[in-house]
Amino acid sequence: MNYNIDEEGFYGEFGGAYVPEILRPNIERLQCEYREAIDDTAFREEFDRLLCDYVGRPSPLYLTSRLSDRYGARIYLKREDLNHTGSHKINNAIGQVLLARRMGKRRVIAESGAGQHGVATATACALLGLECVIYMGAADVRRQSLNVRKIEMLGGRVVAVGGAASDGVVNGTSGGTDNANGGLREAVDAALLEWCARPDDTFYVIGSAVGPHPFPDMVARFQSVISSEICSQLLEAEGRAYPDYVVACVGGGSNAAGAFYHFLDDAKVRLIACEAAGEGIDSARNAATLTLGRTGEIHGYRSRVLLDSAGAIAPTHSISAGLDYPGVGPLHAHLVATGRAEVIAVTDAEALAAARELTRLEGIIPALESSHALAALARKSFSANDIVVLNLSGRGDKDISLMEN
């Protein structure tokens, strides 16, 4: 079984590039240029240097003590929460903004859910001197106001979208305007439309392993620094370069793609993808795309998609803005369809409990997204010698008001 992307940009039956004609030249140019960039030593060196001196990599691989005791395994946390700007998003944002500059683009747009990708992109744009516009769902602008203020402080402009109507032009199957819930889906719709309006001077920095080819592959490669560090850090700590389990939360799937990347072809490493079950997979309020989604198209790619009974994209819910999305990266759809990865759907309540537990056991306040991965620990039974690496994708400052009480 092959878990890498093929020439047409597919992982098995998932992926591809379903874009309006106006974007086709941009997408084709990007498909060539990102590979050239990634293979170019000077580009790689600048990327690696910024990851090291600016982001603070390598992020620590921390062997927990009380959390390990609680779940009866050797549980390591990959501390992406300690990166500059507080999550894994900065790895990809720096890579893509470097690429934008290399391609001569002066203006960067991005979508953001929790605001972490917006902050990371505005940061990279400030660093490299590019103009920056961030599209966010209206509901997310309200629930993530600290990140909105950070983006503006960094010189980015925030555009609030959705809440009332959303134009499904770019995703062919949507068609509905009454499903809009002012979240990540509307933000991606708006960013894609804006990219169609200004394809020449604008670079669209997608924040997850989603979107038309080459975005899923490009984002996974920029994030693959996570698993490459896990290999060398485990070799040092445990005398072997692989864990028994890698556990990560999946919204669009970028932190999971980065944490899984170097283990995809190593069948002895079990991969666990944790998605948002919201109020439960039996309720109408969830974002459990890998568990409940059907094959469809969204935002320029084919994947599992949450659809309603009429075949329109369904409204979603998760307490965590970063997981509140009706699609999922095509890599993950493929990993699950082929049985390579296991999915665990975690409710809002389980994620909140896991966030509080990590805070009290280890003194680390996790992002609610990452807390979905933490909650999966209670669903598995490990043996004492199992090495579990859990990707702690971000820190919880932005979520404190949801986690108190």
Ligand SMILES: *Cc1c(COP(=O)(O)O)cnc(C)c1O
């Ligand atoms: C955005 C975000 C996620 C979800 O995005 P992925 O692309 O699935 O990684 C998870 N954790 C944090 C902290 C985030 O900011």
